[in-house]
Amino acid sequence: MTPTLVVVAISGRALAQSAAKTHSRVVVLDAFGDRDTRAIAEVVRVGADEGFAVDPDRLVAALAAEPRGSGLAIVVGSGFEGTPELASRLARYGRLYANDPAVVAALKDPELGIALLRASGWRVPLTQREPPADRRGWLQKQTGGAGGTHVRPARHAAAGPGLYFQREIPGQPLSVTFLADGDRAYCLGFNRLRVEALGDASYCYAGAIAGIGLPHPLRVQAQSSLDRLVRVTGLRGLAGLDFLLDGDGMTALEVNPRPTATFELYDDDFPGGLVHWHLASFERPVPEFGELLGRGAGTHRAVGVVYARGPITVPDNVSFPSWCRDLPCVGSIIAADAPVLSVIAEAASSGEAEREIDARSRSARELVARWSGAGRRAVA
Numbered sequence: 001m002t003p004t005l006v007v008v009a010i011s012g013r014a015l016a017q018s019a020a021k022t023h024s025r026v027v028v029l030d031a032f033g034d035r036d037t038r039a040i041a042e043v044v045r046v047g048a049d050e051g052f053a054v055d056p057d058r059l060v061a062a063l064a065a066e067p068r069g070s071g072l073a074i075v076v077g078s079g080f081e082g083t084p085e086l087a088s089r090l091a092r093y094g095r096l097y098a099n100d101p102a103v104v105a106a107l108k109d110p111e112l113g114i115a116l117l118r119a120s121g122w123r124v125p126l127t128q129r130e131p132p133a134d135r136r137g138w139l140q141k142q143t144g145g146a147g148g149t150h151v152r153p154a155r156h157a158a159a160g161p162g163l164y165f166q167r168e169i170p171g172q173p174l175s176v177t178f179l180a181d182g183d184r185a186y187c188l189g190f191n192r193l194r195v196e197a198l199g200d201a202s203y204c205y206a207g208a209i210a211g212i213g214l215p216h217p218l219r220v221q222a223q224s225s226l227d228r229l230v231r232v233t234g235l236r237g238l239a240g241l242d243f244l245l246d247g248d249g250m251t252a253l254e255v256n257p258r259p260t261a262t263f264e265l266y267d268d269d270f271p272g273g274l275v276h277w278h279l280a281s282f283e284r285p286v287p288e289f290g291e292l293l294g295r296g297a298g299t300h301r302a303v304g305v306v307y308a309r310g311p312i313t314v315p316d317n318v319s320f321p322s323w324c325r326d327l328p329c330v331g332s333i334i335a336a337d338a339p340v341l342s343v344i345a346e347a348a349s350s351g352e353a354e355r356e357i358d359a360r361s362r363s364a365r366e367l368v369a370r371w372s373g374a375g376r377r378a379v380a
Contacts, residue, residue, distance in 0.1 A: 005275075006063065008046075008090065009077025010054060010146075011339075013037040013326055014264040018273035019075070029062045030054065031079075035327040052338055054079050056086055063093040073097060073279060077259050081108050082144025082162070097282050099257045103233050107255045108144050110164035120232060121225035122243070122252035126167040139166050146256070148195060148203040169251055171244025173203075174212065176222055177262045179274070179289060180235040181281040185226035186289050188266040188274075190214055192350070193242070198307060198337040207304035207342070207361075209354045210265035211296070218250060229255070238263045238278045265303060269296035302353040304343045304361040308334045312372040320367075323360055340368050 005023040007015045012028035013036055019026045020040045028037050031047030031054055046058040066072055072094025080086055084101035098104075107113045114127045132138050135154040142150035143162040154165050173193040178185040194207040214222070229235065240260035242253045259278065267274045270292060280286050303325075314332045325342045334340055343364050345356035 003071035003073045003095075004066070005073045005075060006066070006094065007041070007075050007077060008054070008059060008063075008080075010052060010079035011326060012041075012077060014261070014267070015075055015077050015259060015275060016041040018264075018267045018275040021271070021273035022276045023073075027066070029059055032326070033329060035329055036325060038329075056083065056089070059086075060089055063090065066093065071095070075259070075275065075278065078146050078256075078261075080104075081146060081256070081258070082142070084108075084144075097237065097279055099235060099237065103235065104257050107233065107235075107257050110141070110143060110166075113255065116229065116232065117252045117255070120229040121221070123249060124252055125169050127164060129164050132165055135165075137168050139168050140164075141166055147205045149198065149201050151203045152200050153202065166253075169244060169246070171246035171251060173242065174245050175208065175240050175242045175260070175262060176226070177210075177238070177240050177260060177266060178226060179238055179277055179281055179286070180226075180230045181285045181289075182234045182236050183231060183285050185223070185230045185235075186286075186293060187219075187223060187226065188263070188293070190219075190222075191262045191265065192354075194304065196307070204307070205261065205305065206307075207302065207357060208262050208265065209300065209302040209350050209357070210262065211300040211350055213350075214245075215248070218245075218248070222250065225252075233257075236281050238274060261303070265301040266296060268301075269299075298348065300347055300350045300353040302345045302347075302350075302357040304345075304357045304364075306340045306343065306361060306364045306368060308336055308338055308340050308368065308372075310336050310372055312340070312368065315371055318367075318371070321360070321363070324364060340364075 002023045004025045005019045006027045008029045010031050012030040016026050016028050026041040028041045028043045029046045031052050033043045033045040044062045046054050046062050048055040074094045074096050076098035084104040087098050087101045110127050114124045118124050138154035140152050140154040175191045177188040189210050190212045191208040191210050192212045195203045196206040198204045238259040240256045244251045312334050314328045316330045320327050323344050343360040345353050347353040
């Protein structure tokens with residue numbers, strides 16, 4: 001009998017869907033409690049009162065309510081990079097499948113993380129804690145931030161706790177999704193990231209197109225640098241690295257040492273789901289996983305995120321197209337600039353997948369706009 005698997009994340013739907021392929025009982029502790037999450041898992045909302053984040057005390061209380069001795073397997077998703085020490089509290093309640101807090105803290109530290117990337121062979125942008133004398137061409141970021149909502153032009157910024165500054169450089173935003181086992185990185189694929197502006201945050205994550213082709217020398221370079229990074233840090237589990245592609249050069253921006261949103265774009269290529277391999281990678285090396293890579297060749301998937309431009313309330317008579325995910329519950333009040341739902345698409349090429357995700361995103365925006373009565377201006 002498989003142990004109860006508990007997903008803790010800002011949004012746990014994708015991890016829960018993958019976990020449900022091999023676990024008979026899945027519990028999700030997240031900030032949203034979406035309808036499609038509730039369809040596959042037991043859900044407890046542990047969101048903070050302000051913003052879209054997890055409240056640590058509510059999270060710990062929900063874990064403490066689980067039956068003792070049930071052998072919980074706890075998978076940590078997004079939302080904890082800024083508080084890696086929280087992992088020690090969670091570990092009291094079961095087997096924690098998350099990277100060592102010291103490793104997470106090192107990778108998310110603006111100076112040490114950049115140094116680790118550079119030492120692993122990546123080109124990196126100029127990064128510093130103090131505001132530059134001339135702030136033009138610089139970005140302000142928050143240590144441990146995720147989803148791009150913490151990235152702002154530095155021209156009006158001031159130094160503060162957890163803030164740092166990074167030189168803005170040109171390039172196409174991409175990421176690589178991989179599984180690490182402490183010895184090497186198994187690359188699932190490269191993704192073109194979609195970003196949009198929400199207020200003064202110009203680089204908010206708005207989705208991704210998977211299976212992007214890179215020239216062979218760049219793929220070899222990325223594989224070698226990721227392997228080196230994994231061996232130096234002991235990184236394990238599903239993870240991602242964001243980078244910019246400018247001509248024939250790659251500049252690494254940050255490592256996400258936990259399952260990223262893009263893992264879902266590859267999950268259907270593995271019958272047992274990627275969460276199964278995520279768990280295995282914390283127990284032992286998984287060289288056999290490398291033999292499974294490339295199973296989804298010829299299938300390109302994409303995801304898009306729809307944000308609210310103004311506050312909206314989900315009506316009680318709403319129905320969603322089959323290609324919508326992260327479905328908000330009836331009566332939910334969604335704040336301006338918060339995510340409303342996501343849309344997915346699948347096609348024979350990345351270009352077709354992107355065109356389909358554009359069309360579906362437009363349709364979803366029109367649907368959401370009707371909830372506010374404010375027309376198209378309500379959503380982004």
